[in-house]
Amino acid sequence: MRKGWIAGKSIAALGVAFMLSACAATYQNHGFAPSELDLAEITVGVDTRDTLAETIGEPTISGVVGDDSWFYVGSRWRHFAFRAPEVIDRQVVAVSFAEDGVITNIERFGLENGRVVTLNRRVTETNIANVNLITQIINSVGNVSADQLVGN
Template sequence: MQKTQRITKFGLAAILALATSACAPIVRNHGFAPSDAELEEVIVGVDTRETVEDTVGPPSVSGVMRADAWYYVASSWETRGAFAPKETDRQVVAVSFDEAGTVQNIERYGLEDGRVVALNRRVSDDNIKGISFIRQLLGNIGNFTADQFVDN
């Protein structure tokens, strides 16, 4: 009887170990976003597309290249058991360039509760392209006087 109890206890322990290991999350990482240390080497107003590519590399397949900006996107997904994968982290780094190809703006965004949140932003003084029309319009409230609208 004692041997049967040992086998039963060992069997239950093995089943418990398998059951708990099946619940361990599977983490998958996709894309690439440069670290803050890498981005500190990029100087706004000085570096160009070529020097950014040498420093942090071009955007990967997960990123997007446009004429005026490069986007680096990295995300982490976690899967637990039979449940659908859930995105646990997303980093988006946007590097904007002016017409001459010089870095004009560097921003880092993160995913917080489904909202895009700016985590880091380095902007040259004369950048208004990244600001929406509504923000520009509302930013001018109080900057006008009545005599500016009267024809003389």
Template sequence: MIGTASRIRPALRTAVILAVGLAIAGCTAIYRNHGYVPTEEDLAKVTVGVDTRDTVAEAVGVPSVSGVLNDSGYYYVSSRLRHYGALQPKVVERQLVAISFSQSGVVQNIERFGLEDGRVIALNRRVTESSVNDKTLLRQLLGNIGNLGPGSVVSE
């Protein structure tokens, strides 16, 4: 009996240490990077007032997003997210480089923004309400029988 108990205690201690180690390892932060932002050296190759859309794409790279209205600019966006255990991922760093162009397609301005420069925009989803209120097609058709008048059938 004494020999069995002395063998169980080290095994139990090892199992507890292993469980605690796995629990701690499961709570470490995992980082994911998304997108691309050109470095300062790459942006130094772009000259305001001289370079065009094509030369910017060659020097810096193709943007991840471009301006929707009149191709007003190139936007390079990079985000770093932190996953911590079972919690929802959180954006810990975001950079945006905006290169705006004039009407003739020449570089007008280069700006760099960070997460601290941004502002939260609440999205408003506009959904068209349906006039169907859980009624079957047959119930809707039969429900309209009494609503028809002779003026709606005969036109002058």
């Protein structure tokens, strides 16, 4: 009788542990936004589109407005139990180029309380003409459902 009681208690403890682990939040990263350490290897006004591709890699988005900008977009999502996934961090690194391919601006934008915030900016000239585009990118990346992709 005592062995059955211990076995039942062990199974119950395992069941409780399993249920509690199912309630833990999980996190997923989507896309890629280079870190400040990666960007420190790039010199504004010296490096080009080619050296950027070699150092950091190809961008998430390019050619949206023209060939003068590359956008690296990274998001972190939190999944918890039965709740809808929530974006807890989204960053866009915008790199602008002159006509000869030399980097003129590197800017990092984030999402804070639903608003686009400039987190970091290294520029040779003030050029934030694409802020509306960056706002659209930050607000829309990752907000596409499977139904929208399939066309239903």
